[in-house]
Amino acid sequence: MMRFTTLLKHPADWMTGHGAETSVVLTSRVRLARNLAKAPFPGWARKKERQAVRSSLQGKLEGIPGMKDGFSHELCDLEPLQKQVLVERHLISREQAARSEGSGSVVNRKQTLSLMINEEDHLRIQAIRPSLQLKEAFKLAHTIDQSLEKVVDFAIDPTLGYLTACPTNLGTGMRASSMLHLPGLVLSDQIGQVLKGINKLGLAVRGLYGEGTESLGNLYQISNQSTLGESEEEILDRLTKVIGDVALYELQARKRLMIEDPVMVRDRIGRAAGNLSYAHIITSKEALNHLSMLRLGADLQLLPADLVETCDRLFMETQPAHLQWRAGRKLEPEARDILRAQMIREQLQSSLPPAIDITGKEN
Numbered sequence: 001m002m003r004f005t006t007l008l009k010h011p012a013d014w015m016t017g018h019g020a021e022t023s024v025v026l027t028s029r030v031r032l033a034r035n036l037a038k039a040p041f042p043g044w045a046r047k048k049e050r051q052a053v054r055s056s057l058q059g060k061l062e063g064i065p066g067m068k069d070g071f072s073h074e075l076c077d078l079e080p081l082q083k084q085v086l087v088e089r090h091l092i093s094r095e096q097a098a099r100s101e102g103s104g105s106v107v108n109r110k111q112t113l114s115l116m117i118n119e120e121d122h123l124r125i126q127a128i129r130p131s132l133q134l135k136e137a138f139k140l141a142h143t144i145d146q147s148l149e150k151v152v153d154f155a156i157d158p159t160l161g162y163l164t165a166c167p168t169n170l171g172t173g174m175r176a177s178s179m180l181h182l183p184g185l186v187l188s189d190q191i192g193q194v195l196k197g198i199n200k201l202g203l204a205v206r207g208l209y210g211e212g213t214e215s216l217g218n219l220y221q222i223s224n225q226s227t228l229g230e231s232e233e234e235i236l237d238r239l240t241k242v243i244g245d246v247a248l249y250e251l252q253a254r255k256r257l258m259i260e261d262p263v264m265v266r267d268r269i270g271r272a273a274g275n276l277s278y279a280h281i282i283t284s285k286e287a288l289n290h291l292s293m294l295r296l297g298a299d300l301q302l303l304p305a306d307l308v309e310t311c312d313r314l315f316m317e318t319q320p321a322h323l324q325w326r327a328g329r330k331l332e333p334e335a336r337d338i339l340r341a342q343m344i345r346e347q348l349q350s351s352l353p354p355a356i357d358i359t360g361k362e363n
Helices: 004-009 047-062 080-088 094-099 134-149 183-187 191-200 232-260 262-278 284-299 307-317 320-327 333-348
Strands: 025-034 071-074 104-107 113-117 123-130 174-181 203-206 219-224
Touching: 004 071, 025 134, 025 232, 047 071, 047 104, 047 113, 080 094, 080 320, 113 134, 123 134, 134 174, 134 232, 174 232, 174 284, 183 191, 183 232, 183 262, 183 284, 191 203, 191 232, 219 232, 232 262, 262 284, 262 333, 284 307, 284 333, 307 320, 307 333, 320 333
Parallel strands: none
Antiparallel strands: 025 123, 025 174, 071 104, 104 113, 113 123, 174 219, 203 219
C-alpha cells in the first residue's frame, strides 16, 4: 500500500485541473453515508465492535478496483500531525480524526476517492472532482457503493432508505457540496444577501472545513441539507442549478467591480501581492485572505494565469499541519507564521511581476 510520504508528494488530482471552469467553483464533492445492518452504530459501539467493523470493511475496501495500491491505515497508527494533514486535504473529517480507535481510512492514489471507516457512520464514501462536477463526483462514489453492496449488507429501511447515525442523513445518505471562491460578492458587499437566498432554498453554507468552521480566503461550501424524500438525481440537479447561479452572480460582481471601481480592485490585489512577497511573519488566516486576492488577480488577467494553480496549492500547503510536516517537527504558532511567510515568498518570487500599476501593467 502507499506510504504517507508518497501520498503527500503530489497534489491531489482535483487540485490540478484549472481553467475558466474553476474560476469560481473550485471543487465538487459527494459523500455517501452507509452503515452495516447487524452492527451497532459507531457512537454506540464498544471498542471491540468498532475494531471488528474496521477490520471487516478495510480489507473489502482495499480490494475494490481503483482503490488498490492506495493509502490504507488504521487511524490509531497515525501520528496526530498526520491525521491533521489528512483533515487539511479533506481526505478525512475533523470528527474522524478525533475518533481514532477502530477508525480507518482508505484513499486512492489520485486522492479523488476517500473511504472513512467508523466516523459518525460505519462508512463514508467520498468522491471529489474539480469545478462544478457534482454528477461526476456522484458517479465515482456510486461505483464504490455498488461494488460494496455485492459483499456488504447495508442497513436499509423500505420507507426511510439508508439508516444513518444522524436523522438528517436518512434517505439517500448523500451530502453533495461545492467549494466556491467568492471575492467579487464579498468586495461588493453582496455576499450576505446571496447567502440568505441560499439558506431560504434549504441549502447549507459552511466554511473551508465544513460545519462550524469559518469562511477564510473568501471560500464557501454550499451543500444540500436534507437527504430524505428526494432522489440523488433530484438533489444534484437542484444543487447544480443553485451553485451555477451563484457562480454567475460572482462573475457579474467581478465584472461590475472592474467597471465601477477598478482602482480599488487593483489596490486590493496589489496590497495582497506586496504583503505576500515581502512579509516575514504571516498567520494562516492572513495568508488565505491575501492568496484569495492574488487568485482573483490571476482570474481577472491582471496577474499571470499560472498563479491560480500556485494559489490553490498554497491554500493547502500553508495550513498548520502541512507546514509542520514539511518542517519535520512540531512548531509553535509563531514559528509556523515565519515558515509560512518564507514558503510563500519563495513560491511567488518568480511568478509575480515586479509591480502593478492601476492599468494592470508591469512597471
